[in-house]
Amino acid sequence: MIAIKDASVIFNQGTVNENRALQDINLNVKEGDFITIIGSNGAGKSTLFNLIAGTITPTVGTIHLNGRNITREPEYKRAQYIGRIFQNPLLGTASNMSLADNMMITYRKGFKWLKRSLNNKMKEYFQSELVQLKMGLESRMKENLLMFSGGQRQALTLLMMVLSKPSLILLDEHTAALDPKNAGIVLELTNTFVKEYHLTSMMITHNMSHAIEYGNRLLMMDQGGIIFDVSGDAKQELTVEKLVQKFHELRHHGFENDRALLSE
Amino acid sequence: MIEGILVEGLIYGIMVLGVFITFRVLDFPDLTVDGSFPLGAALMVQCLLLGVNGWLALMVAFFGGVIAGIVTALIHNHLKVPNLLAGILTMTMLYSINIRILGNRANVPIIDQKTILSDISSRLSGTIPDEYILMLFFVIVALVVKLLIDLFFRTDLGMTIGAMGNNEQMIICQGINPKTLKTIGLGLSNGLVAVSGAFAAQYLGFADVGLGQGIIISGLASVMIGEFLIMKSNRIGVLTLCALAGSILFHAVMYVGRYYGYVIHMTPNDLNLIKGLLIIVLLIVTQSRKLNMATLKAMVRK
Numbered sequence: 001m002i003a004i005k006d007a008s009v010i011f012n013q014g015t016v017n018e019n020r021a022l023q024d025i026n027l028n029v030k031e032g033d034f035i036t037i038i039g040s041n042g043a044g045k046s047t048l049f050n051l052i053a054g055t056i057t058p059t060v061g062t063i064h065l066n067g068r069n070i071t072r073e074p075e076y077k078r079a080q081y082i083g084r085i086f087q088n089p090l091l092g093t094a095s096n097m098s099l100a101d102n103m104m105i106t107y108r109k110g111f112k113w114l115k116r117s118l119n120n121k122m123k124e125y126f127q128s129e130l131v132q133l134k135m136g137l138e139s140r141m142k143e144n145l146l147m148f149s150g151g152q153r154q155a156l157t158l159l160m161m162v163l164s165k166p167s168l169i170l171l172d173e174h175t176a177a178l179d180p181k182n183a184g185i186v187l188e189l190t191n192t193f194v195k196e197y198h199l200t201s202m203m204i205t206h207n208m209s210h211a212i213e214y215g216n217r218l219l220m221m222d223q224g225g226i227i228f229d230v231s232g233d234a235k236q237e238l239t240v241e242k243l244v245q246k247f248h249e250l251r252h253h254g255f256e257n258d259r260a261l262l263s264e
Numbered sequence: 265m266i267e268g269i270l271v272e273g274l275i276y277g278i279m280v281l282g283v284f285i286t287f288r289v290l291d292f293p294d295l296t297v298d299g300s301f302p303l304g305a306a307l308m309v310q311c312l313l314l315g316v317n318g319w320l321a322l323m324v325a326f327f328g329g330v331i332a333g334i335v336t337a338l339i340h341n342h343l344k345v346p347n348l349l350a351g352i353l354t355m356t357m358l359y360s361i362n363i364r365i366l367g368n369r370a371n372v373p374i375i376d377q378k379t380i381l382s383d384i385s386s387r388l389s390g391t392i393p394d395e396y397i398l399m400l401f402f403v404i405v406a407l408v409v410k411l412l413i414d415l416f417f418r419t420d421l422g423m424t425i426g427a428m429g430n431n432e433q434m435i436i437c438q439g440i441n442p443k444t445l446k447t448i449g450l451g452l453s454n455g456l457v458a459v460s461g462a463f464a465a466q467y468l469g470f471a472d473v474g475l476g477q478g479i480i481i482s483g484l485a486s487v488m489i490g491e492f493l494i495m496k497s498n499r500i501g502v503l504t505l506c507a508l509a510g511s512i513l514f515h516a517v518m519y520v521g522r523y524y525g526y527v528i529h530m531t532p533n534d535l536n537l538i539k540g541l542l543i544i545v546l547l548i549v550t551q552s553r554k555l556n557m558a559t560l561k562a563m564v565r566k
Contacts, residue, residue, distance in 0.1 A: 080439035094427040094434055096498055104420065105427050109439040112420035144498050 001200055002029040002052060002168060007061030009047055009224075021047040023224040025061070029168070033231075034194050035202045036211040038243075039221035045204045048221070049170045052202075054078040065167070080109050083166035085157055085174040089150035092157030099148075099156075100126065100141045106160035133159060133189065151182025155189055162193045169194075171203040187214070208240045220247060267399045269519050273512030274402035275467055276482065278409055279460035280490075280511040281504060282453040283483030288503070289417070290449040291429040292340075295351030297457050297483060299358025300332040301476035304458025305465035306365040309372050312466075318380035322462050329458025332358060333450035341443040355476075362473045371472045379466040398467075405463075409456065410504045416452075417500040425449050426500075481539050482518075486511040488546045517542065 009022040022044045029035065039045050050056045052063065054075035062071045070078060085092060093102050103126045104118040127138040133155050137148075145153060154174060161169060171190065175183035191214055194201050205211050211218055217231035218238070227250045230238065279301060286294035304325040311321035332354055340350035366372045381398060388397045416422045425445050428435040435442050457479075465471040490510025497503060521530060521538055530538075 074441075076436045076439055076441045079437050084437055086433070091431065091433045092437070094430040096430050097423070097427060098498060101423055102427070105423050106434075106438060111440050111444065112424050114416070114419045114421050116419050118418075118420075118423075 001031050001033075001066060002027070003064045004028075004051070005062050005064070007051060007058040007063065009044075009051060009056060010059045013059060020224050022051065022058075025051075025226060027219075027226065029200060029202065031200055032198055033200055033202075033217055034215035035217045035219060036215040037202060037204045037219045037221060038206070038208060038211045042223075043221040044224040045221050046172060047224075049084070049172050049202070049204065052168075053082055053084050053170060081167040082170065083161040083164065083168070084170040085154070085161060085172065087173040087176050089154040089157070089177055092160075093145050093153050095146045096144060098142050098144060099137065102145055102156070103160060106157075107163065109164050129159060129163060130156075149182070151178045151186060154178060154182075154186050158186065158189055158193065162197055162199070165197070167200060169199055169201045171201065173204050173206065176206065190214075208243050212238050212240065212243065220250070222250070265519070267395050269516045270399050270512060271402050271467065272519075273515040274406040274508070275460060275463045276486070276515065277406050277460075277508045277511035278463065279457045279479065280483050280486040280507045281409060281413055282456035282460070283480065284487050284504065284507040285413070285449060285453040285456070287484065287487060289426055289429050290446065290453075292347050292446060292450065293351070294333075294336060294450060294453060295348060295480055296332055296336045296354045296358070296450070296454055297351075297480045298476045298478070299355035299362070300329045300454040300457045301461040301464075301479045302362050302471065302473055303328050303332055303358055303365070303476075304461030305471040305475050306362045306372075306473075307458070308462035308465050309374050309471035310365050310367070312374055312377050312379060313372070318378070318383060318466075322380065322459060325458045325462035326455045329461075330451040330455040332458070333452070333454030334447055336454070337443075337447040337450040341446060359473060366471060366473070370474070371470055373470040374465070375469045381463075381466045402463075406508055409459075410508060413456075413504055414501045421448070478536050478539065481536070481543065482514065485539055485543050485546070486514040488543060488550070489513050492546055492550065514542075 004025050004027040007022060007025045008020065011017075011019040011021055025048065027048075037045050037048070047056070051058055054070070054073060054077070057072060062069060064070065065081070094105070097105075100118060100123055104122065105112075107117075107122075107126075123141060127141065130138040133152075135152055135155060137152060137156065140148075145156075148156070158174070174190075175186050178186060187210065190201075190203070193199065201215075203215065212235070216235065217229070218235050219226050220228035220243075228246060279297070283294075283297060286292050286297075307325040307328045308321050311324050312318065316324070335357075336350045336354040339345050339353055340347050343350075345353070363370060381401070384401050385394070385397050392400065417426055424435060424438070424440055425448065428440075428442050428445050432442050435445065461475065464475065487507055487510055490506035490508070490513075493509060493513070494502065494506050518535060518538075521535055522532055525531070525534065
């Protein structure tokens with residue numbers, strides 16, 4: 001599906017501030033994969049997502065989607081088939097618009113014309129979909145999203161992204177800014193949707209047990225490279241202890257400092 | 265007096281709606297307005313002098329404004345120039361263009377020319393008292409423009425433009441190029457401003473290159489007065505109504521300043537200072553209001 005070949009991202013190339021954010025990344029994401037990605041801060045996880053989503057272009061290397069070269073395609077064009085959720089729950093929805101308006105905007109991707117699609121039929125459809133979230137949002141269609149909690153907004157973003165049927169979804173620590181209860185709800189929803197709609201997904205997380213529990217493949221990143229790639233049965237057998245040990249073995253430098261960053 | 269304030273408030277109200285679109289909906293502080301307002305006036309006057317039909321001349325003015333807005337959007341989008349600077353660039357260039365349009369003159373009168381306004385006045389004179397004709401006409405014009413804007417922002421395209429002003433990343437994630445939306449929004453806004461300028465020229469009886477000086481401040485002050493008046497709302501119909509009401513109130517204040525300012529030894533030259541001070545006072549009041557609300561909420565929670 002997505003194939004990244006020999007991709008490197010170097011910021012400020014040729015200056016004293018040169019920063020190799022990603023180095024020689026080779027990654028093949030297969031249809032139906034649910035990949036979890038772990039790694040400490042600055043490992044390149046978010047840069048990898050930026051690369052796939054098109055926020056940045058690789059300094060060298062190529063990205064192919066279903067055999068088509070999309071290396072130079074701008075972010076907004078790729079967004080037609082790549083869905084992305086950010087850590088900040090405010091980035092997925094517009095605060096000063098009503099729930100119904102937000103859902104109408106996110107319902108169909110691509111440029112919209114001078115047509116008024118938001119009618120009662122559409123509203124009823126949205127309400128029937130909102131029931132899946134089990135948050136009681138279906139009775140709050142006219143309310144401003146400013147009134148909604150971060151967890152509700154993130155769940156909504158997730159639902160709308162799923163309804164637009166993307167080929168690939170990128171979840172950039174999408175539960176990290178939520179309280180534990182809401183984070184649990186959103187994560188459960190994610191898992192349900194991924195299974196129900198057979199979505200190909202990649203999820204960054206700082207939580208090792210989540211990384212093990214969810215998905216069929218796990219990537220560990222460090223210093224701009226993928227240092228560990230495990231899938232299938234091997235992944236099923238992983239435990240937090242084994243993973244921490246693996247991390248310790250493969251890392252380039254001391255890991256004691258990072259213990260706090262990777263919660264178990 | 266009331267008719268005068270209403271007519272002025274509504275003519276400039278169309279400009280205020282344009283400013284509202286850029287400043288509030290698009291979140292793009294667009295200074296092109298200072299140039300597109302006299303551009304509309306200049307195009308209108310020159311078309312009338314050439315014998316073009318008044319309504320057609322109005323269309324010409326509208327599209328002139330649209331092009332001015334698109335130029336600003338192009339400068340901002342493709343040269344990565346900050347939005348304020350892009351507007352100033354277009355505005356500065358428009359100054360020369362406006363003088364060109366006016367035939368290398370800074371001021372062109374159309375006192376005995378047939379205009380849309382003189383046409384309406386002569387037709388309706390007798391059925392309605394003369395002093396109310398223009399007032400009624402502009403009430404209708406402003407309401408029609410307001411309703412068209414409301415309709416536009418309730419379409420799918422309008423809603424995405426509204427969402428972009430709030431959250432650009434969301435629009436990118438929806439597979440829409442925000443540059444396109446900005447271009448459309450700026451074009452629409454400056455088109456309205458030019459229409460306002462075209463009406464102003466007919467009302468005043470001349471077009472002047474200096475007509476637009478500081479107009480953005482008047483527009484912004486009007487928008488802020490409108491917001492100050494009525495509670496916050498997310499309904500576009502309410503917001504545009506606020507903008508129009510703000511414009512009328514602003515012109516009422518300016519009217520008082522112009523005709524009764526001599527009491528405190530104020531001259532018409534002081535009006536720009538008054539406009540600026542008005543905005544500052546409004547900013548202070550809004551901020552302290554927000555603060556009060558926050559402390560009130562905190563107290564309720566306790």
